[in-house]
Amino acid sequence: MIPYNFDVFMPVVILLFVGVAMVVVALIAAKIFRPHNPNKIKNQEYECGENPIGVAWSVFNVRFYVIGLIFIIFDVESALMFPVVTVFRRMRDQGMGGVVLIEVLLFILILLAGFAYCWRRGDLDWVKSYKRPEGESK
């Protein structure tokens, strides 16, 4: 007898729903009780008590962008590795371990080659050394 015909993800959806509901209810309930008297100075963003200069949405350091790119490559790699590492033991028991092992090693080696290239190029260094051209004064 199948006790109930839910999908296995149904409980997760219920839990997420309850979670969102709890958060929203707490926010709405707080809105009833809390005071609300804004003024111009209170609504400024905090800049150590001074009037803020400019906005924060400006050009930002490019190193974060490089880290993001490297991360995407590794994250896609890990998403692709999830199924392989899951079935690896089962495949070995069926006598196909060698094929999977070589596949995994090949995959990782290609990735590590890119990783070594990034490392060599200095993309993983947070602080890059600046070499001034000859003869330039400070």
Add this chain to the structure above:
Amino acid sequence: MEHTIVGYFLQFEIMKNLVEMASSTLGFNASSIIAFIIFLTASLILLLIAATIGGLGTFAERKISADMQMRPGPNRVGPYGIVQMVADFIKLFLKEDIVPVNADRFLFYIAPILAIVGVLGTFAVLPISSGLIISDLNVALFYAVGISSLVGLGIFLGGYASNSKWSMLGGMRGAAQIVSYEIPVILSMFTVILFAGGLSFGAILENQSGGPIGWYLFHNPFTFIAFFVYFIGILAETNRAPFDLPESESELVSGYNTEFTGMRYAFFALAEYMEVFVVAAFASALFLGGYKIPFNIGGDSLIGQVLQAGMFFTKVALIYYVVIWIRWTLPRMRVDNLMTLCWKYLTPIAFFNLIGSAVWIYYFGNKSMWNLIFS
């Protein structure tokens, strides 16, 4: 189906009788409705427990830090100050909600919700005991990694939407740090998944036993190293010291949550403490045998479940203590050291572990080093 809380209840006759009674009253098969109600109740209870755990986390942090610095800590509200978290909650509940005038209002509103829902979502697959689990998905770890990345998104959006320079710096640092440390953490998980042969917590805990020899921590040298890589990684992913750069209070005011007040700030703080609990729970399930108790005392009965939950919470509390201990022991790292540690040390070590475990599996199968030594 049996690896859920409803599956656990349905073993007992009384539940079957209840379902049959409801079916005959309503005139159709009521098992789904009963299951739905149980799931709803269990989710609600679990999430309330989760929020309490988050509150207890803040209390534990203050009390343990006070203990380490030889001062009393919070001791006014209730015995030993244990009701302090309720007082904190009421205070934050009644605080005015201030939105900066230049902020991106929509993102500002959803950022704390994203952060806390990302943590609450992982509670669905948390193996508290063999019966008390909302859903033992067959892709539990994949799901947990995916949904907990909402926390990083919430932190980044919180920093970005405030339109304050401190928040922006904190949010950017948080995003860079969380995504970077995700790699060694996932690769360390792979080391265990290779030996477990499944992504569900049922599969991961199946081969572990109550005693330390049966844990994946002492399964072979690679999982032993992987545990420490994982542990350092989770410290950084949950923004705990020495990796608390996104909210480093002495240099960035308060980092990504500078502009948040009242309940919105409370959600960020709660999300942080609950996430420490969740990752500590995953560490205990992956490497330290989770809820398994020696000789499986109690079995499937209710007493067994209570013992298992006790075991689980003991292990998690120990890991939690170590996390707090580290916070009050080590100074904060510099941001370039942080990135160097992740990319130049932890990631290569994690790759070495992964390759090593794959080769181990190929030669020895699922045998642990104890099997090899004593056979």
